[in-house]
Structures are given as structure tokens and as C-alpha cells.
Amino acid sequence: MAHWLFTEEHELVRKTVRNWVEKEIKPYVEEWENAGEFPRELFARAGELGFLGLTYPEEYGGSGEDYLAGAVFFEEMARCGSAGVAAGLGASMAIAGPQIYKFGSEELKNRFLPPTISGKKIGALAITEPNAGSDVASIQTTARNMGDHYLVNGSKIFITNGVRADYVVTAVKTDPAAGHKGISLLVIEKGTPGFTVAKKLDKLGWNTSDTGELVFEDCRVPGENLVGRENMGFYYIMQNFAWERLVMALEAVASAQLAIDVAAEYARQRVQFGRPLSKFQVTRHKLADMASLVETARCLTYHALSLYVSGRDAVTEVAMAKLYACEIANRVTDEAVQIHGGYGYMMEYPVQRFWRDARIGTIGGGTSDIMKQVIAGRLIK
Structure with missing residues (x-):
């Protein structure tokens, strides 16, 4: 069921991105992981489909959508099963580009935004x-x-x-x-x-x-x-941290949900002591706890997102969302590995990658300790 935060237009964006991920990214994830990078051409393909310009105005080659459309894009990218793909596209689209768009001169915008949005240049x-x-x-x-x-x-x-x-x-x-x-x-x-x-x-x-x-x-x-x-660079950096941290929270929730889905499917298929793991109470309770944690993280993240897109002060809520969602992603992906048992420790099963990819969430974009400092500082003030 669609969340109230997203309109029908946002869900159309979701469907389009999801179809692209299923057809043009997921089938190649293992190959790209082994190669240690995804093809540069993926930037151009994402630009061709209009994904890199979702949150940029038409005058620079974007589609003039809002940040909710950008949020949908990152949620669906996270479900491709390789966080590095989302990170690479996101670093250019949501981290480097906005600094130029929000604070750069018109000359800088005209030089760098159109090729970034089209995927011809990587930032x-x-x-x-x-x-x-x-x-x-x-x-x-x-x-x-x-x-x-x-x-x-x-x-x-x-x-x-x-x-x-x-x-x-x-x-x-x-x-x-x-x-x-x-x-x-x-x-x-x-x-x-x-x-x-x-x-x-x-x-x-x-x-x-x-x-x-x-x-x-x-x-x-x-x-x-x-x-x-x-x-003025410090202040420019701080202003875009909110969006960067929201993106990390959104991706953490989506990747944790993917880990649950994969673990549940494995539990239905894996037979031990004459019945599927999904029939054992201990497994069912693990999945219930995992789902509850992820849903809580999703609600907190969507609340912070709603404040951000409405233009309200969301610094505290964004820090809370980033802190909680990324911590939960670590816990949930770890439990997903546990449900897989020995197979979860094998490189041929993607669940180990979900666990490895999730670990950076509590470090990048501001560590969990920094998020706590931000939250506490705002509360004390």
C-alpha cells in the first residue's frame, strides 16, 4: 500500500525506476560486484531516463520534480541489492550536483549541471x-x-x-x-x-x-x-547534509526491507528437522522483530522527509532518522545472515553483501555519535 506522503505521480516514478532496476541492474549485480565497479554507461542510461534530473529544474535539463520523487528513486535503487550502485549515482546527483545548483554561479550551473543530469559527467x-x-x-x-x-x-x-x-x-x-x-x-x-x-x-x-x-x-x-x-563553504556543506542524511536513511530502510524479504524467502524454502524454517517459532519471531524495527525506521524517516520537503526545520528529525535507520539496517541485515545459517556466510548468497553494505551507514554522512551530538545539542538549546 502506498504511503500518504507520496502522490500517484510519485508512485508512477517508483514503478518506472523499479522496472529499470529489475531489467537493467539486478541481472548484472554479481558481475559488477566481482568487477569492483558498475559500468560508467549506467550514468548515461540513468540520465537518459530522466532519473538524475528528478530534483533539478528544466532549465538545466532536469524534470522539475520534488524531493519526494528523489526519495522514491533512492528507495528503489537500494532494492537493487548492490548499495554501491546507488552510492555512485547518488554521489553525483544528490551530493556534488546540489552544491553547484544551490550556491554556484550561473556560469558554473550551465557548465556542470546539464552534463551531470544527462549522465555525461560524473561528480x-x-x-x-x-x-x-x-x-x-x-x-x-x-x-x-x-x-x-x-x-x-x-x-x-x-x-x-x-x-x-x-x-x-x-x-x-x-x-x-x-x-x-x-x-x-x-x-x-x-x-x-x-x-x-x-x-x-x-x-x-x-x-x-x-x-x-x-x-x-x-x-x-x-x-x-x-x-x-x-x-562560506562550511555553511554550504552543512545545508546539504540534511538531504544527504535523508537519502542514507531512506536507503537503509529499503535495504533492510530487502534483507527481510530475502530471509523470509529462504526460511520458506530451507527445510530442517522435517519442516521449513518458517514453521519454527524462533524464526517467525526473528522476522516479526525485524519487520517491526524496519517499519519504525520507515515511519521516522518519512516523518523527517515530510518536514524537509515542507521547508520546515528538520535538522533534529533528520539526524534521528539517519541514526535509527542506519543502526537498524545493521541489526536487521545481521539477523538475515543468522537466519541463513552457514549459507549466510557464503559469498554466493547476496545476504552477506546486504550486511557488508549496511555497515557504512553508521559512519558515512556523519557517524552515529555525531547524530547523537546533533540531537542532544538541539534538545538542550
């Missing part, structure tokens, strides 16, 4: 560094203003799409002495002298998405590639 957002993760204010990559250009030096790590990105929206210190008030955002394009991908990182999960370590050595970036105003 990435680079904030995290070897010595700066949750503490964004501690980044050490610098950008000296040289008049008509910036000279960038430093490094970034754990950057989704970092290896294949055509451009990277990069957090830099333009005023190193000013802490978080001295951070700016620069669009650094692939091929810029001094910009190199040091290596592609091996990960526990999200194997189909490329994650890179980036290095900048006297990298000369044109002044017009500054996003918005100098020294």
Missing part, C-alpha cells in the same frame, strides 16, 4: 581527509587566492566517485586561521595539472562504487570555479 564531493572526518573544520587542504586562480595543496580520502569523477567539488581552506569560517568550495576538474587520483581504495562493502584518495600539488584552479562566496 564527486571531497571533504574528508586523512586527519579530518567528522570534524570538517579541521581540514588541511589549502587554496591560496592568486587573483585569477587558486593554488590548491592537500589530499582527500574516502571520496565516492573519486576515481572516475570528471569534477570534484572540493572543500579547501582559503583562510587557514579562521577555522570553519575559512572554508570554501572549489570545482576541480579531472585533468587539471597537479590533481591526481593516488589510488582506488578497497572497501568492506559498496564494492561497485569507486572510492578514491585524491592528491593536490600546486593545483591551479580558475577563480570562476569558486562555488558561491569565499569562506
Whole structure:
């Protein structure tokens, strides 16, 4: 049954995305997982179908839909069974692109949004560094203003799409002495002298998405590639965190639901002691607990989403949704592995991948500890 939050038009988007996932993604997931990446052409295909431009206006090649349509897209992508595919498309569409759309000049928007929305260019957002993760204010990559250009030096790590990105929206210190008030955002394009991908990182999960370590050595970036105003980057990053965290919560709920579905199907088929696992009370109770946890996470996430799309202050609720949904995804996928028994530990069964992919949820986009700090800070105020 459709949720009241979504209109008939949103459900049509859901049906379209679901059909695409079933026909053009699911059959190739194992192949892509083994290869360690999904084809670059998938960006172009998603752009051709209009999925990458759902939340962007028509003037830049988008379809002018709302964030609920974007939410539907990410829910259905999460059910493809490979979180890395959703992460790769999402990093370009929902993390890098919005920084340019919301804060960039018209020149930047016209240069980067149409090819991002069409899937012809891949974007990435680079904030995290070897010595700066949750503490964004501690980044050490610098950008000296040289008049008509910036000279960038430093490094970034754990950057989704970092290896294949055509451009990277990069957090830099333009005023190193000013802490978080001295951070700016620069669009650094692939091929810029001094910009190199040091290596592609091996990960526990999200194997189909490329994650890179980036290095900048006297990298000369044109002044017009500054996003918005100098020294306002920290505030731009914080503003888009709400949407990024909502996307992670939505995907966590959807992937946990997929784990339940797969575990229930396995329990119906697996026979032990002369009857299916689904007939044993212990298995039934596990599934009941899992379903209840996921439904609670879904309701909390949809509540935060409804506040966000209505334009209300949703910082606390988004943090709660991200915290709870991602923690629950870890628990539910772990139980799904347990229901599978020894087979759950075998790489040939996808349930192990659901468990591995879910683990990043309590780390990326703000750790669970940071979410608790956000919630507590808002409550105390």
C-alpha cells in the first residue's frame, strides 16, 4: 500500500525506476560486484531516463520534480541489492550536483549541471581527509587566492566517485586561521595539472562504487570555479547534509526491507528437522522483530522527509532518522545472515553483501555519535 506522503505521480516514478532496476541492474549485480565497479554507461542510461534530473529544474535539463520523487528513486535503487550502485549515482546527483545548483554561479550551473543530469559527467564531493572526518573544520587542504586562480595543496580520502569523477567539488581552506569560517568550495576538474587520483581504495562493502584518495600539488584552479562566496563553504556543506542524511536513511530502510524479504524467502524454502524454517517459532519471531524495527525506521524517516520537503526545520528529525535507520539496517541485515545459517556466510548468497553494505551507514554522512551530538545539542538549546 502506498504511503500518504507520496502522490500517484510519485508512485508512477517508483514503478518506472523499479522496472529499470529489475531489467537493467539486478541481472548484472554479481558481475559488477566481482568487477569492483558498475559500468560508467549506467550514468548515461540513468540520465537518459530522466532519473538524475528528478530534483533539478528544466532549465538545466532536469524534470522539475520534488524531493519526494528523489526519495522514491533512492528507495528503489537500494532494492537493487548492490548499495554501491546507488552510492555512485547518488554521489553525483544528490551530493556534488546540489552544491553547484544551490550556491554556484550561473556560469558554473550551465557548465556542470546539464552534463551531470544527462549522465555525461560524473561528480564527486571531497571533504574528508586523512586527519579530518567528522570534524570538517579541521581540514588541511589549502587554496591560496592568486587573483585569477587558486593554488590548491592537500589530499582527500574516502571520496565516492573519486576515481572516475570528471569534477570534484572540493572543500579547501582559503583562510587557514579562521577555522570553519575559512572554508570554501572549489570545482576541480579531472585533468587539471597537479590533481591526481593516488589510488582506488578497497572497501568492506559498496564494492561497485569507486572510492578514491585524491592528491593536490600546486593545483591551479580558475577563480570562476569558486562555488558561491569565499569562506562560506562550511555553511554550504552543512545545508546539504540534511538531504544527504535523508537519502542514507531512506536507503537503509529499503535495504533492510530487502534483507527481510530475502530471509523470509529462504526460511520458506530451507527445510530442517522435517519442516521449513518458517514453521519454527524462533524464526517467525526473528522476522516479526525485524519487520517491526524496519517499519519504525520507515515511519521516522518519512516523518523527517515530510518536514524537509515542507521547508520546515528538520535538522533534529533528520539526524534521528539517519541514526535509527542506519543502526537498524545493521541489526536487521545481521539477523538475515543468522537466519541463513552457514549459507549466510557464503559469498554466493547476496545476504552477506546486504550486511557488508549496511555497515557504512553508521559512519558515512556523519557517524552515529555525531547524530547523537546533533540531537542532544538541539534538545538542550
